[in-house]
Structure formats: structure tokens, C-alpha cells
Amino acid sequence: MARTFQVGDTFTHVRECDLYRPIYYAGASGDFNPIHIDPEVGKVAGLDGVILQGLCTLAWAVEAVGIFVGDPGRIRKVKVRFSRPVRPEDVVTFEGRITAIEADRLTTEVTATNQRGEAVLKGAIVEASLG
Amino acid sequence: MAIDKRFIGREYGPYTYTIGAEKLREFALAVGGAHPAAGTPGEPPEHVSPLLYDDDAAKKGPYGDIIAFPSFAVVFAIRPFGAAVADPELGVNLLMLVHGEQELEFLGVMRPGDVMTTTGRIENIYGKAGMEFVVVATESRNQRGEVVVKGLWTGVIRS
Numbered sequence: 001m002a003r004t005f006q007v008g009d010t011f012t013h014v015r016e017c018d019l020y021r022p023i024y025y026a027g028a029s030g031d032f033n034p035i036h037i038d039p040e041v042g043k044v045a046g047l048d049g050v051i052l053q054g055l056c057t058l059a060w061a062v063e064a065v066g067i068f069v070g071d072p073g074r075i076r077k078v079k080v081r082f083s084r085p086v087r088p089e090d091v092v093t094f095e096g097r098i099t100a101i102e103a104d105r106l107t108t109e110v111t112a113t114n115q116r117g118e119a120v121l122k123g124a125i126v127e128a129s130l131g
Numbered sequence: 132m133a134i135d136k137r138f139i140g141r142e143y144g145p146y147t148y149t150i151g152a153e154k155l156r157e158f159a160l161a162v163g164g165a166h167p168a169a170g171t172p173g174e175p176p177e178h179v180s181p182l183l184y185d186d187d188a189a190k191k192g193p194y195g196d197i198i199a200f201p202s203f204a205v206v207f208a209i210r211p212f213g214a215a216v217a218d219p220e221l222g223v224n225l226l227m228l229v230h231g232e233q234e235l236e237f238l239g240v241m242r243p244g245d246v247m248t249t250t251g252r253i254e255n256i257y258g259k260a261g262m263e264f265v266v267v268a269t270e271s272r273n274q275r276g277e278v279v280v281k282g283l284w285t286g287v288i289r290s
Contacts, residue, residue, distance in 0.1 A: 013178075015164065028154075028161035029206055033225075045226050046289075054230040059162040059202045063178070066201070072180050073194055075201040079234040 003070065005098055005106055005130070013064035013094040017052050017086050025056040051085035057092065057120055061110045064094040065126040069106070076105060077127040084120045091115045096126070104130045134221050134256050134263050134288075143214040143267075144250035148207035152186075152197060152243035159183035159200040199241035204271060204280040208235075211251020212267040212284040223265065223288055231264065231287035239279045246274040254283070263288040 022036040031053050034041035042049045058080050066072035086092060093113050100107040106128055112121040157172045163183075165173030175181075181188035182198055189197040216223045241247070248271065255266040269282040 018164070020166075021161075021164075024161045024165075024167055027167065028158040031209075035226075041226075055202065055205050055233065056162065058233055058235075059200065062201050063162060066180065067178055071193065072183060072200060073198050073240045075237055077234075077236045078202070079232075081232045082230055085229075 005069075005101060007098050007101055009098045011064065011068040011096045011108075013060070013067060013096075015060045015063075015092050015094070017056075017088055017090045017092065019088045021056065022050055022052045022088065025053050029053065029055065031055065047085065049087060051087055052090075054080075054082040054085075057082065057086050057112060060092065061094055061112060061121060061124050061126060064096055064110060065108055065128055068096065068108070069128045069130075074128045074130070075126065076129050078125070080124040081122040082120070083122040084114070084118055086114065086120050090120075092120060101130075106130060133258055134223065134265065136256050138218075138221055139253050139256055141215070141218075141253045142250065143211035143218075143252070144269075145248045146207065146210040146250075148210075148247045148249070150199065150203075150241055150243055150245045150247065154206070155197055155199050155203060155241075155243060156184045158203045158206065162200055162202075194240055194242065196242045201237050202235060203241065204235060204237070204247075204282070207247050208249050208269050208271045208280055208282045209284070210249055211269050212282075212286065215251065215253055215267050216265060216286050221265070223263075223286070227289045229287050229289060230285075232283075232285035234283040236281040237279070238281070239273075239277060241273070241279060245279075247271045247279070261290050263290070 096110040110124040160172040163179035251269040271280040
């Protein structure tokens with residue numbers, strides 16, 4: 001808990017979207033939109049198969065910062081733009097950096113990139129309290 | 132077809148949701164990468180905080196009970212957004228709807244037994260780059276009337 005943070009500190013978190021993750025996330029979250037669970041509907045919707053719920057990708061960005069600060073209960077804010085779908089078997093690398101520390105709060109900018117180097121989130125910002 | 136801007140300001144809710152411990156565990160472990168099976172949410176991967184699933188560890192921790200993974204809030208706070216995009220008067224083609232942007236603010240933690248009440252309001256409707264955007268703001272209060280989660284949900288209807 002005595003850990004100190006400085007502007008510029010970085011962290012990395014890697015998550016694989018395994019084959020059934022959109023279905024597991026659907027069960028846990030209630031988001032059963034067929035574009036996440038039915039490849040045929042995904043094709044009709046022009047998405048070339050199922051895509052992971054954007055909110056699961058958001059959760060992984062939150063997870064990355066929660067691990068970095070050591071307590072998921074300290075997350076205070078998250079803001080993301082979903083720039084590209086995550087598909088089953090994609091590997092997403094989250095790289096974060098502290099951009100500001102004010103009073104009892106730190107702000108991080110987080111990038112999320114798939115295995116082809118494409119951004120799946122844009123402008124992601126996660127804030128956490130320091131104690 | 133453009134969505135009529137006169138729906139800006141339309142309100143949805145209140146919707147009430149009681150937070151259950153097993154649902155919190157299930158969500159935290161599904162996000163964390165566990166493999167659920169009948170009767171269990173799966174073995175927790177090492178990177179998942181025990182504060183999210185382990186009663187004993189959580190009792191000794193800073194919150195005295197397990198807490199919700201922060202974005203567990205979407206499970207109930209999405210309701211006004213879902214109601215807005217499914218509102219027949221708006222006429223959104225759900226097959227063409229994708230999630231464009233999301234903002235969540237957490238003013239406190241959520242524990243099992245908390246009763247969350249969510250209301251929402253269409254903040255904006257606009258067209259950009261040939262697509263339609265619907266923005267819904269939500270606010271979720273616990274049983275003590277404290278605002279715990281604020282959300283800003285942006286749906287994009289592809290053309």
C-alpha cells in the first residue's frame with residue numbers, strides 16, 4: 001500500500017478473447033445481442049462473425065488499471081471509444097501510462113491494440129483514487 | 132432515416148436492481164477470463180483481485196465484503212439505454228446498432244445486497260459521417276440515495 005506513483009509510470013496487461021468469451025460475458029452481463037453470440041447474425045449484420053461486447057473490452061481496460069493500483073475498488077472513472085471490434089481469438093494488449101496525479105487521484109491513458117497492431121479502443125482514459 | 136431530435140430529453144426508468152453476491156462473482160470471473168461450468172463460475176485466474184470473489188479475503192480487506200467489479204454497473208445501468216434504442220418511436224434498427232462510446236463514473240463501491248435504482252435520459256441525437264448517434268445519460272443510486280454510478284452511453288446506428 002506504500003506504493004508511490006509518478007506521472008509517466010507505465011503498465012501493460014494482455015488479454016486473449018478466447019473462443020467462448022463473448023458467450024461467457026453475455027451470460028454474466030445479460031448482453032445477449034445476437035451479434036455477440038450467433039455467427040450467422042454477425043454475418044448478416046456485416047460484421048463477419050461474432051464480435052466481443054465492447055463493454056468487455058472496457059472491463060479489461062479497467063482491470064488493467066485496477067491491477068496497476070492494486071485495488072479494483074479504487075477505479076473512479078473510465079471513458080472509451082470503441083474503434084474496432086474484438087473477435088474471438090484476438091489478443092488485446094493494454095498499455096497504460098499515468099498522465100496526471102492530482103490530490104488523491106491519478107489519471108491514466110490506456111491504449112488497446114490487437115495482434116495486428118490495430119487500435120480497438122481510442123482515447124481511453126481511466127482514473128483511480130490513490131487511497 | 133434520421134432519428135427525430137424531438138426525443139432528446141425523453142426519460143426512461145426508474146429501474147431497480149438488487150445486487151447479489153454470486154452475480155458479482157460470476158461477472159468478475161467472466162471478465163477475468165475464468166471458464167464457467169455448471170454450478171461454478173470457474174477457477175479465478177491469478178490476476179483477478181480476491182476482493183471481487185473471496186469472502187474471507189474481502190472481509191479482511193478495505194471494504195468488509197466482496198465488491199462489484201466496477202463495470203458490473205453496466206448490468207443494471209444499461210437499462211435506460213436499452214429502452215431508448217428499443218423505443219419503437221425512435222425506430223432504431225438494432226441489427227445496425229453498435230456501441231460507439233462509453234463513459235462510467237464510480238462515486239463509490241457496490242456490495243452484495245445493495246439496491247440500485249437507475250434513471251436515464253436521452254442527452255443527444257445527431258448524425259455524423261452518414262451514421263446516427265444516440266447518447267443516453269444514466270444515474271444509479273443505492274438504497275441510501277447516494278449516487279454511485281453515472282454513465283454516458285453512445286449508440287451508433289450504421290447505415
